[in-house]
Every structure is written in structure tokens, then in C-alpha cells.
Amino acid sequence: MNALSSMRKSMHSLTRRDEVFEFLKPDVHPAIDTRHNILLYVEGVNKSFDGFKAINDLNLYIKEGELRCIIGPNGAGKTTMMDIITGKTKPDTGEVWLGSNINLLKMNEAEIANAGVGRKFQKPTVIECLSVWQNLELAMSGVRSVWGTFTARMTGEQKDKLLSVLELIHLKDEAQNNAGNLSHGQKQWLEIGMLLMQNPKLLLVDEPVAGMTHQEMDRTSELLNSLAGKHSVVVVEHDMDFVRSIASHVTVLHQGHVLAEGTMDQVQAHPEVKQVYLGE
Numbered sequence: 203m204n205a206l207s208s209m210r211k212s213m214h215s216l217t218r219r220d221e222v223f224e225f226l227k228p229d230v231h232p233a234i235d236t237r238h239n240i241l242l243y244v245e246g247v248n249k250s251f252d253g254f255k256a257i258n259d260l261n262l263y264i265k266e267g268e269l270r271c272i273i274g275p276n277g278a279g280k281t282t283m284m285d286i287i288t289g290k291t292k293p294d295t296g297e298v299w300l301g302s303n304i305n306l307l308k309m310n311e312a313e314i315a316n317a318g319v320g321r322k323f324q325k326p327t328v329i330e331c332l333s334v335w336q337n338l339e340l341a342m343s344g345v346r347s348v349w350g351t352f353t354a355r356m357t358g359e360q361k362d363k364l365l366s367v368l369e370l371i372h373l374k375d376e377a378q379n380n381a382g383n384l385s386h387g388q389k390q391w392l393e394i395g396m397l398l399m400q401n402p403k404l405l406l407v408d409e410p411v412a413g414m415t416h417q418e419m420d421r422t423s424e425l426l427n428s429l430a431g432k433h434s435v436v437v438v439e440h441d442m443d444f445v446r447s448i449a450s451h452v453t454v455l456h457q458g459h460v461l462a463e464g465t466m467d468q469v470q471a472h473p474e475v476k477q478v479y480l481g482e
């Protein structure tokens with residue numbers, strides 16, 4: 203048995219040990235038990251800041267391969283929810299599991315990322331002086347230094363992966379262009395591509411279309427839809443037209459709690475949602 207597969211086998215029992223993650227490639231994740239078809243469990247989660255309940259008995263279940271939109275007014279707890287899933291913030295009470303076997307509350311941010319949870323923040327963090335290709339190459343590598351990445355040779359498989367991601371994010375023609383020359387929308391796609399290089403099981407995306415043109419929004423909706431199936435994708439978004447264009451299952455968050463869930467039409471017809479969110 204080679205070192206990597208034996209490491210992979212022992213991952214489950216070792217998820218609490220930082221040192222395991224030091225030399226694991228980020229695209230090698232521990233086995234996630236999704237026999238119940240649920241990838242993410244958020245159960246009875248509470249979080250207060252100075253006595254203010256930002257998250258209040260939150261329950262959320264994300265299926266394998268599903269695309270879910272989370273909407274809600276400012277201060278509803280959307281970002282705090284993402285912070286809790288990614289380990290940036292620890293809840294006061296409750297449970298957060300990846301599959302039925304990986305307890306995310308026992309892991310730190312790096313461990314959670316390595317377990318297969320990728321997060322895209324609002325502001326793109328691509329490296330502007332590197333080409334699109336190099337940004338993707340860097341994202342794939344488990345090696346932390348730029349030098350280490352570019353002196354190591356990619357395997358054929360890695361190259362294929364990079365090419366398929368380039369195609370998916372519609373940046374094939376820009377591969378050799380510096381990331382700094384891309385449009386705002388293209389940078390956002392590159393960053394999604396960089397996350398994809400690590401093969402996340404769960405992708406959390408915070409307000410992906412803020413500042414995009416209509417054309418870029420359409421392309422983003424297409425991109426997120428094309429990711430569903432292979433990945434579970436949770437999108438936090440304010441733009442109602444965009445959420446409608448994604449046409450996915452929608453969860454409305456209000457005061458840290460799930461107010462309604464369903465199709466966009468269903469939640470928009472929900473009287474309480476109309477009241478608190480749509481201002482009717």
C-alpha cells in the first residue's frame with residue numbers, strides 16, 4: 203500500500219491532528235459518509251455576540267450535489283453561518299457535521315478546508331501578477347510556496363484537471379493573461395476555479411454577483427448550475443433576480459433562524475417572508 207492511500211485510510215481517526223494536514227495535498231479529502239444523502243448537517247446551532255443572538259436554533263441540511271441559495275435581510279446571520287461551517291467562528295451550542303462521520307466543530311479552519319469545504323469570499327483574492335493558468339496551478343498544489351509549485355512538474359492528470367476547470371470557468375482564452383487584466387466577473391470565476399482545483403465537496407459562495415454586469419451574472423448562474431451534481435454549492439445572495447435565475451432550492455434566514463424554505467415562488471409567497479424580507 204502506498205503512503206498516500208494508507209494516509210487516506212487513517213485520515214478519519216486522525217482528523218484532529220494538525221500535522222496530518224501539513225503534508226496532505228488539499229485535493230485528497232477524508233472519506234465523507236453520505237449514505238444518508240446529506241453532505242452538511244447544521245443542527246440546533248446557537249451563537250451570541252455580547253448577548254445578541256446572531257444565530258438562533260439554526261437547522262440546515264444540504265444534500266449531496268445540491269445547489270442551495272440562502273437569502274435574508276442584512277444581519278440575518280448569513281455570514282456568521284458560513285463562518286461557523288468553515289470554523290472561523292465556533293458556535294455556543296449545536297452540531298455541525300460533514301456527512302455523518304466528520305464533526306466540523308472538532309476541527310480548525312485549515313482542517314475543515316482540507317476535509318473538502320471551500321469558501322469563496324466576496325472580494326476575489328487572485329494573484330494579479332500571475333497568469334490565470336499559474337493561479338490555478340498554485341491553487342491545486344499542496345506546496346505552499348510559489349517557487350515549489352512552479353519547479354514541480356504537473357502530472358498529465360493534473361494538467362487535464364486544470365484544462366477542464368479553465369473551460370468550466372470560461373477562461374480558456376485568457377489562460378496566459380495576467381489575472382490583474384481580467385474583468386471583475388472573470389476574477390470571480392477564476393477564484394471559483396481556484397477552489398475547484400482542490401475538489402471541494404462543499405462550496406460556500408458569498409454574494410458572487412455583486413458588481414457584475416448582467417451578462418456576467420448569467421454566466422455565473424450557468425457556472426454555479428454546472429457545479430451542482432459534482433459538488434454541493436451554498437450561495438448567499440441578495441440579488442433576487444439572480445437567485446431566481448439559479449432556480450434552486452431557497453432558504454430564507456431571519457434573525458439567525460430559518461424562516462422559510464422552498465422554491466423562489468414558494469418563499470416569495472410566504473406571508474412572513476413578504477413581511478420581513480421583501481418589505482411588503
Ligand SMILES: Nc1ncnc2c1ncn2[C@@H]1O[C@H](COP(=O)(O)OP(=O)(O)O)[C@@H](O)[C@H]1O
Nearest residue numbers: 251252256274275276277278279280281282283
Ligand atoms: N464578530 C461579531 N461580533 C459582534 N457581532 C457580530 C459579529 N459578527 C456578526 N455580528 C452580528 O451578528 C448579526 C448577524 O451578522 P451577519 O452574520 O454578518 O449577517 P448577514 O451576513 O446576514 O448580513 C449582526 O447583527 C451582526 O452585527
Ligand SMILES: [Mg+2]
Nearest residue numbers: 277280281282
Ligand atoms: Mg453577510
